Amino acid sequence: MLNVILCGAPGSGKGTQSEFIVKKYGLNHLSTGDALRAEIKSGSALGKEIDAIISKGNLVPDQKMIDLIEHYLDNLQKDCKGIIFDGFPRTVEQAKALGILLEKRNMKAIMLDMLVEEEEIITRLLNRGKTSGRADDNYETIKQRIKVFHEVTHPVCDYYMLQHNYFAINGNNSMEDTFAQIDTILQLVSK
Ligand code: ADP
Numbered sequence: 675m676l677n678v679i680l681c682g683a684p685g686s687g688k689g690t691q692s693e694f695i696v697k698k699y700g701l702n703h704l705s706t707g708d709a710l711r712a713e714i715k716s717g718s719a720l721g722k723e724i725d726a727i728i729s730k731g732n733l734v735p736d737q738k739m740i741d742l743i744e745h746y747l748d749n750l751q752k753d754c755k756g757i758i759f760d761g762f763p764r765t766v767e768q769a770k771a772l773g774i775l776l777e778k779r780n781m782k783a784i785m786l787d788m789l790v791e792e793e794e795i796i797t798r799l800l801n802r803g804k805t806s807g808r809a810d811d812n813y814e815t816i817k818q819r820i821k822v823f824h825e826v827t828h829p830v831c832d833y834y835m836l837q838h839n840y841f842a843i844n845g846n847n848s849m850e851d852t853f854a855q856i857d858t859i860l861q862l863v864s865k
Pocket residue numbers: 683684685688706707708710727728731732733734735739760761762763764765768810819
C-alpha cells in the first residue's frame with residue numbers, strides 16, 4: 675500500500691494535489707476537513723459542536739479526530755491501494771496515534787509537506803472564499819488558521835523528519851509543477 679500524508683498550510687493545495695494523486699495512483703482520498711463539513715451539514719449535535727470550532731479557525735479535539743480515523747481504517751475495502759491523509763495528522767498527538775493505528779495494521783505512510791509562501795496562501799484563500807461558501811475562508815479566520823498551522827501543525831513535520839519519512843514539496847508554482855514533484859517521489863517510493 676502507498677499511504678501518503680499531505681501536510682501544508684491552509685490553501686497550500688492539498689485538495690488539488692489529492693485529486694491528481696487519486697487520478698494517477700487510484701488511492702483513497704480521506705480529507706478530514708470534508709468529513710467534518712459533512713458532519714456539520716447533517717445537522718447533528720456533533721456537527722453543531724464542530725461548526726463552532728471550525729468557523730473560528732481552531733482545531734477539533736484530537737480524540738474526536740483519532741476516532742474518526744480509526745473508524746475509517748476499520749472500514750477500509752480489501753482492495754484499497756493506499757490512502758491520502760489530507761488534513762490529518764494536524765497535531766503531534768494525532769501523529770503519534772496514527773503511527774500506532776498504522777503499525778497495528780502493518781501499514782506505513784510517508785509525509786509530503788507542501789511549502790507555500792504566506793502571501794500566496796492568503797491570496798489563494800481569499801479568492802477561494804468568493805466561491806467556496808466556506809465559513810472559514812474569510813480574512814480573520816484565515817489568519818487564525820495560519821497561526822494554528824505554525825504553532826500546532828508544523829511540529830508534526832519535524833516529527834516525520836526525525837523518522838526519515840519526510841519529503842518537502844515546493845507548492846508556490848503551478849498545480850502541474852507541484853504534481854510533477856509529488857509524482858517523482860511517489861514513483862520512487864512505490865518501487
Ligand atoms: P484547510 O487545510 O484549508 O484549513 P481543511 O478542510 O483541511 O482546510 O480543514 C478545515 C478545518 O477543519 C480546520 O481549520 C480545522 O478546524 C478542522 N480540521 C480538519 N482536520 C483536522 C484535524 N486533523 N484535527 C483537528 N481539526 C481538523
